[in-house]
Amino acid sequence: MSSLETRPDEVRCGGRTPAEHAVTVLTPRDVPLGGPRAMRVRRTLPSRERTMVGAWCFVDHYGPDEVAETGGMVVPPHPHTALQTVSWLFSGLIEHRDSTGVQALVRPGELNLMTAGRGVCHSEVSVAPGDGASPAPLHGAQLWVALPSVHAEVGPAFEHFAPEPVEVPGGRVSTFLGELGVGEQRIASPVTTYTPLLGAEVVLEPxxxxxxxxxxxxxxxxLVDEGQVGVAGRTVDRAELACLAPGRASLELEAGDDGTRVLLLGGPPFGEQIVMWWxxxxxxxxxxxxxxxxxxxEMGHRSDGRFGAVDYPGGGSLPAPELPQVRLRPRG
Known part of the structure; x- marks a missing residue:
């Protein structure tokens, strides 16, 4: 997914979470994905209080969005560098096209991961099922992972993985990145990452x-998708992101009266200076x-360029906004 803000802020990222802020709960800000009828997303990372969780540097949570009424997600070809995009749906269907030649569907409960590396461009558009049925509400999360400097110039790539949900007492867990221990079970994902990462969907009964x-x-x-959850003594509401500092060997989640669904993200403090803009x-x-x-x-029209080209039927690519009138500075 692209950041479609016409005046995006400079985001200086990196550094370790102070010990006195061991648990921070971030409230999302509402961001439109383009024009007056655009789908809106709830963004928790980056924020003024926190810019990263491990290498996770961007968290958008959206829906349920009635695609038949709103038009859903329509994001023309746009570029990325030095990151991976992580697409995860709870319902709905998105068509992904990128300049590596991949044309794939993002389906609920299945991971689509695109590595930008030196440069890639892609598009994302809501689509209806091929059986003539009306499109389901679009509901999911789009996340970005920063690549460390040693891997920032890797070639673009795309991976798909459908994790098998594992039943646990009172719920189920789907681990789509990294490895998670639940009781005597170790649930692992084979997907390529360039720093240690954790990404899992956890669904709990009331x-x-x-x-x-x-x-x-x-x-x-x-990240709370549905309901309410208790995390390390804090109550976290829907669309909020609870951030926890290192130092815990285990993490207990307690569902509220209506049950809950969350995304659990993790990784070591990134420890590098980066600047993220657009x-x-x-x-x-x-x-x-x-x-x-x-x-x-290039604007997505040169297959031999840095970002390549996308076979996009919807028209032109997204131009980059103007840079701010100040020098972008890394921090960390």
């Missing part, structure tokens, strides 16, 4: 409690400026 084993050196985020991640002002200039020249 009042159920679940304890999961996590890496003590990782920080974690709990759809680009760089290590310097010059890197971001260069990426923007090359995209403006």
């Amino acid at each position: 009042g159920a409690r679940l304890s999961v084993e996590v890496d003590v050196d990782h920080e974690h985020g709990v 759809n680009f991640i760089g290590r310097s002002h010059e890197e971001v400026v260069q990426a923007r200039e090359e995209w403006q020249e």
Whole structure:
């Protein structure tokens, strides 16, 4: 997914969470994905209070959106650098096309992961099932993962993975990135990541409690999709993101009276200086400026360019917004 803000803020990312802020609950801000009828998303990362959880640097939560009435998601070809996009749906259907030649459907409960590396472009559009049925409400999350500098220039790639949900007392767990310990079970994903990561969907029945084993050196985020959940003594409401500092070998989740569904994210503190602006991640002002200039020249029409081209039937690509009148500075 693209950030469609016409005046995106500079985001300086990196650094470790202070110990005195061991648990932080972030409230989302409402962001439109383009024009007056555009679908709106709830964004918790990046925020003023927190920019990253491990390498996770962007969290959009959206829906349920009645696609037949609103038009759903329509994001023309746009670029990315030095990150991976993680697409996860609870309902609905999205068609993904990218400049590696991939044309794939994003389906509920199945991971689509695109690695941008040096540069890639892609489009994302809500579609209806092929059986003539009306489109289901679009409901899901779009997340980005920053690539470490040693892997920032890898070639673009795409992976798909359909994790098998594992039944646990009072619920189920689907681990789509990394590895998670639940009781005597270790649930792992084979998908390629460039830093240690955790990504899992956890569904709990009303009042159920679940304890999961996590890496003590990782920080974690709990994004609430439905209901309410207790996390480390804090009550977290729908669409909020609870962020937890390193130092926990286990994490207990307690569902509210209506049950809950959450995404559990994790990874070691990123520990590098990066700057994120629009759809680009760089290590310097010059890197971001260069990426923007090359995209403006190519705009998804040069298959031999840095970002490549997408066979997109809906028209033109997204132009990059104007850069701010200040120098972009990394921090961390």
